[in-house]
Amino acid sequence: MVFGWRRRKNNAHKKNLMVIMDLEIPNHFLCPISLDLMKDPVTLSSGITYDRENIETWLEAGNFTCPVTKQILQSFDQIPNHSLRKLIQEWCMENQKYGVQRIPTPKTPVLPLEVSEILFSVEASVRRKDLFGCLESVKKIQKWGAESERNRRCIMVNGAANVLANALESFATSGSDMSGFEEILSALNWMFPFGEEARKYLGSEASLRCLVSFLKHDDLSVKQNSAMVLTELLSYGDKRHLEVIANIEGLVLILMDFIRKQICPKITKASLMLIFHLVSSSYYTSSETIKSAFVEMGLVSLILGILVDFGKGVIIENALGVMDGICGFEKGRKEAFGNALTIPVLVKKLLRVSDVATAFSISAICKLCKNVNEEDDVQGRSVLVEALQVGAFQKLLLIIQVSCCEETKKKATELLKLLNPYRPQLECIESADFKSLRSSF
CATH class of the missing domain: 1.10.220 (Annexin V; domain 1)
Incomplete structure (x- = not known):
């Protein structure tokens, strides 16, 4: 079998010039599965040698036979073929002039x-x-x-x-x-993901307080690891964990500081997810207290700032999830109503980021508009009118036609019914928002 190997030449006028050299690789150096040069050859009970990574993938997929002979394997032991590996390494050394790199001895x-x-x-x-x-x-x-x-x-x-x-x-x-x-x-x-037993240990009050204390650590990697473990733990939705976390003094201040300073993308994402779990759930005793604390410390303005500054990505999805959670309780809705950016930014993100982001945006707008009757009537009408003015109606029509989940389509339909009475002479549209849409038909 002949493979192409590339050799890089230094050239003052033409950088990265690649010369392809045809080089014949001995067949017994190639893995029968991938047909690539073996890096870590191992021999099965059938007597056939494979590259360790490829044969492990084969066995982990539930196969019990040798890929070449098709016979059922008497054992799954993989015996390192040191002699063949040394021959391959020697061949690589002999052909270094053609750009072949020596395969390191595997651990x-x-x-x-x-x-x-x-x-x-x-x-x-x-x-x-x-x-x-x-x-x-x-x-x-x-x-x-x-x-x-x-x-x-x-x-x-x-x-x-x-x-x-x-x-x-x-x-x-x-x-x-x-x-x-x-x-x-x-x-x-x-x-x-953690199993039930690991979650039990990590969800104890002592463990959770320990993890939160690591958020104050000087080492950035420790902060990051702690935030990621807490996020993973809360993602399982255990209200006992939420209760303990919510009652740890200083947590709100720490998370708000992470969001405000944005010292590291991973910490920002994890912090947004932690806040999302805390503001989206109402199944724990301290939920209203911690939600109010986040709102009073200016969470709405911070989230809207992130939505304005970032174009796409997981951070935007997480931020929209937090905004959806904020709009799920009265004090959060009032704060959102009071910010002039809320409706324009939420409508702007429809169809622009991802299906997840669109779902969160629609949910947040829906919560704001569906609670119009519970708020001041004048303010409620102004929200509906503003949503129409920034192009919400046209986007919602498209959302119920393109590929998205049924729950999102249902909420989009509800919003259309709320907005329809205010439509006359109030519509405007941004055509750029409708590029690259995936049709469901």
């Missing part, structure tokens, strides 16, 4: 038995209240996880999230010095 993947042993070590350290010993084991887990995605899967499948969540909860409950918890937090950050 031996972690085995389930090794993972179980290290997790037993973590549990033993927790029982002894030995934080130092626990962190040494966690560092080893982190090292394995950094080596390959395959290692991460092996670690997660063997219940590492449950063990680490238990460790965090145990040490936080005992009042241990939190200076070493960052390692546990960092490891948990790539173990999403």
